[in-house]
Amino acid sequence: MRKNVSGGSMSIPSITSTQLSLSYCRNTKPDINFHSHEEYEIYYFHGGECNYIIGDQIHILSPGDLILMHGLTLHRPKTFENKEYHRTTLHFDQVHFRGVLRQMGMEYLLNPFFSLQSYRISFRDVKKEEVEQLFLSMNQFKQMDDAISQYRFQLAFLDMLAFLYPYCQESLAYNSEPQSEKEKNVQKIITFIESHYKEDITLDQLGEVLFLSKYYLVKIFKEVTGVTIFNYLFHRRINQAKIELLMNTKLSITELSYLIGFKHPSHFSKVFKEITGVTPEHYKEVIKAKMP
Known part of the structure; x- marks a missing residue:
């Protein structure tokens, strides 16, 4: 078992894949039906074609679109034959990370997930590159098996939450694709x-x-x-x-x-x-x- 990496009075404990799971830039098209789960989710659409149905909303996705999900709301991606589908998904145990963030006085970073239930943000140009770099860094740390890299994997995730929070608080409008x-x-x-x-x-x-x-x-x-x-x-x-x-x-x-x-x-x-x-x-x- 890895030792906790800590500094001062605050400690970020080691984690399991059920507490923080990253599936980076996948391009397969599994047949996923409507489902729900207790974990919170961050979904990022890299490119291709996909309609994402969450509750009673249909999101027609464009590259750079990111969705924060509560998890318990029924959801499903709808992919299309002969069309690419590239996405990154991140699931995390909100109970575990609520405890971690509480130590930092930053528990509020989880507010968008349960207050908004599902929330879509469209990143374009420089901001799109920035959010993709955050996912890339997380994936690089995840691939390394040493304790420091796993610690940095969690820190990169917390950085992601801090990066996304202002967009939710300001309720920034996004340019959605017109529906047919x-x-x-x-x-x-x-x-x-x-x-x-x-x-x-x-x-x-x-x-x-x-x-x-x-x-x-x-x-x-x-x-x-x-x-x-x-x-x-x-x-x-x-x-x-x-x-x-x-x-x-x-x-x-x-x-x-x-x-x-x-x-x-x-x-x-x-x-x-x-x-x-x-x-x-x-x-x-x-x-x-x-x-x-």
């Missing part, structure tokens, strides 16, 4: 689902609300997001189920299934296991075991 009519309609579908996912949603209802053919809605939703409307709806409900269990483990599985919009608890349990890999009962027990 097709993407605007998909945005309307997602926004409608976000407001009504606990209700009995049908394709006929969506068509009536948006004044469009339900067959057209099915087609464009799959083109823009990569999944079907009901696949997204079920992921939204299961994500909410996980949040509800985190907040109240006393909920029965039957109560939970009705709460998030399923008519039958058996259907809820089946969908929950398909999406998470475990039954809701097992997930609930794992949460309860983690509680103090």
